[in-house]
Amino acid sequence: MNKYIQDTHAHVLIWLEEAANMIRESFTEQLIIETKSNFSDLVTNMDKSVQNFFIQKIMEYYPTHQILGEESAEQFKDTNREHVWVIDPIDGTANFVKQQDHFCILISYYENDIGKLGYIYDVMNKNLYYAIENAGVFLNNSKLPTPPAISLQEGLVSIDVRNWYGKASLERLATEAFDIRYFGCGGIDSIHVITGKFAAFAASIAGPWDIAAQRIFAKELGLCVSKFDGSDVNYLKGGNWVISNKAAYEDLLTIVKEF
Amino acid sequence: MNKYIQDTHAHVLIWLEEAANMIRESFTEQLIIETKSNFSDLVTNMDKSVQNFFIQKIMEYYPTHQILGEESAEQFKDTNREHVWVIDPIDGTANFVKQQDHFCILISYYENDIGKLGYIYDVMNKNLYYAIENAGVFLNNSKLPTPPAISLQEGLVSIDVRNWYGKASLERLATEAFDIRYFGCGGIDSIHVITGKFAAFAASIAGPWDIAAQRIFAKELGLCVSKFDGSDVNYLKGGNWVISNKAAYEDLLTIVKEF
Incomplete structure (x- = not known):
């Protein structure tokens, strides 16, 4: 540095x-x-x-x-x-x-x-x-070490629950992920992905200030960050986004793409 | 004593x-x-x-x-x-x-x-x-003091999210409660009701060992404990249950009754 x-x-x-x-x-x-x-x-x-x-x-x-x-x-x-x-x-x-x-x-x-x-x-x-x-x-x-590989089926996934009712994505996540959690603070939920306690955190709405720091963590640790459709997150715009363990990312994306 | x-x-x-x-x-x-x-x-x-x-x-x-x-x-x-x-x-x-x-x-x-x-x-x-x-x-x-009155609209509510997909109760809770959270441990989620950080915790499935201790806390603090239909919880049987701040309980019950 x-x-x-x-x-x-x-x-x-x-x-x-x-x-x-x-x-x-x-x-x-x-x-x-x-x-x-x-x-x-x-x-x-x-x-x-x-x-x-x-x-x-x-x-x-x-x-x-x-x-x-x-x-x-x-x-x-x-x-x-x-x-x-x-x-x-x-x-x-x-x-x-x-x-x-x-x-x-x-x-x-x-x-x-x-x-x-x-x-x-x-x-x-x-x-x-x-x-x-x-x-x-x-x-x-x-x-901190790079978190171990955690598949979606083995991993806890955090979502901003209140925005997921009536969504097919919620049913799929509930049945395909290990289980669902939510602290209600994007930074704290993201920390659990960064430290290997969660497989992923997916937020349907976020400001740039909810994403910009975590992107830098993700790059250093080989975690995946993207929008729900798989495209790059714009750190100055926000929107929906996921931060995910690499081993859970592809399966997660098939679910959140339908959100 | x-x-x-x-x-x-x-x-x-x-x-x-x-x-x-x-x-x-x-x-x-x-x-x-x-x-x-x-x-x-x-x-x-x-x-x-x-x-x-x-x-x-x-x-x-x-x-x-x-x-x-x-x-x-x-x-x-x-x-x-x-x-x-x-x-x-x-x-x-x-x-x-x-x-x-x-x-x-x-x-x-x-x-x-x-x-x-x-x-x-x-x-x-x-x-x-x-x-x-x-x-x-x-x-x-x-x-610990008795928690202050917390209405459903002012209060965070914890639920065992994965079991709520497709339920009308989830939509109502998402729109009528302040917001939704879930630690994924009934004891820890209940503690947040006991300390006045959550308005309520509602679990669709629980063993007697998930309920028996909390009932005693609730009685001491004037919190409400019941099954989703409002009937008494049997501490030796389990089933669905809520632990709720008194000020949120009636509104919560109209929602979980439909679960």
């Missing part, structure tokens, strides 16, 4: 600790909760504060970089993609509000559309996962 | 620590995994060892007591119910095998069909939840 990436990584580690502390300390205060697109799409004052914190830090150190954040997506211009940050300050806001657990911070850094650094911070369990291009994937500074 | 219950509780706490250590230490050894009713219904040598450990301890201290254990259900005689233990040595065996996390030990002690002591031990997170009749619910010896 070059000096620029090494320095950037060092900065992000410090920012993440500070942001995670802000979030953990917020549980003693009253949250301000608003809804976005529908009654179960929540945003809190903490989503906004944590995002502003990251934007401020990035602007301080890297004033020319572009930032795509969940809570400020409209300000992003994709014409210059030399240095792009993608941020979800709190992925799994509903879990943050309802459980005070099972949410994470997602951050990634791209240069000319190539993923350089990806971070998934499971805040309450203090587990920081990160991926560095061509250097591998780490959990709290210990290198 | 009388001296007998107090002494029994003290014994169980010691047994649980020993059993949890056995389980945690087992991860360094090769598991022997077999299937039971179908390819995703697993049992391991550890389920059997842990159950035998509890049976041995109970027989040593309480030789006249009856024991209903998941892995030895056929040996149970329900004609004498003066002192009954119900044991699931590893609830969530699939998670134990696939994730090495999100499973638990479930134990309860009943006298003449009245729940006296219930235990849910989240082994990997070292969180021991227990309920004592008329004394309340505790997490690692701290008393």
Whole structure:
């Protein structure tokens, strides 16, 4: 890894600790909760504060970089993609509000559309996962192995359940996969694929900030990432997507293609 | 709590620590995994060892007591119910095998069909939840409050997803509840209702060992437990069941009744 990436990584580690502390300390205060697109799409004052914190830090150190954040997506211009940050300050806001657990911070850094650094911070369990291009994937500074091959029939598969009712894909998945799970936080569900605990995670709806970091992890570990139709995921667009163990991917795709 | 219950509780706490250590230490050894009713219904040598450990301890201290254990259900005689233990040595065996996390030990002690002591031990997170009749619910010896009122529309609901495809209940739950989750371990999913993180957990299939402990927690905290049709759960029979926040229960029941 070059000096620029090494320095950037060092900065992000410090920012993440500070942001995670802000979030953990917020549980003693009253949250301000608003809804976005529908009654179960929540945003809190903490989503906004944590995002502003990251934007401020990035602007301080890297004033020319572009930032795509969940809570400020409209300000992003994709014409210059030399240095792009993608941020979800709190992925799994509903879990943050309802459980005070099972949410994470997602951050990634791209240069000319190539993923350089990806971070998934499971805040309450203090587990920081990160991926560095061509250097591998780490959990709290210990290198993680490539997960073993897990077929669909042997593997747990996570899906955003509420969007699957009435779908033929749900029946097939229920009968062809080992079993179904759902934490309700794309970052946490993805971590279970990254660590070989799930065969796959398939989400019918996702923002770019729900995908951008995980793509970098997947590349380092030989996991498959694509849209439900098998085409490439656009890390600046979002949509449906899967992250899957290689041994489960082809079988999974025959199922989600019908979604 | 009388001296007998107090002494029994003290014994169980010691047994649980020993059993949890056995389980945690087992991860360094090769598991022997077999299937039971179908390819995703697993049992391991550890389920059997842990159950035998509890049976041995109970027989040593309480030789006249009856024991209903998941892995030895056929040996149970329900004609004498003066002192009954119900044991699931590893609830969530699939998670134990696939994730090495999100499973638990479930134990309860009943006298003449009245729940006296219930235990849910989240082994990997070292969180021991227990309920004592008329004394309340505790997490690692701290008393837990009654969860706040959570309506179905505000609350996360956990279901055994794979059994719900094609059911009208799934569509209604997906549109009427706040959102759907599933850890895949009845004990862990129930804990989230007990601690006010979920509004409810509804399982379409469960053994008595999946229900008996939780009933005691529910009674102490004013949570609702019933079968899908609203009738009482038989702690020695099993079947479908819900554990629900009181504020979500009536709405939930109109949905699961149609299952």
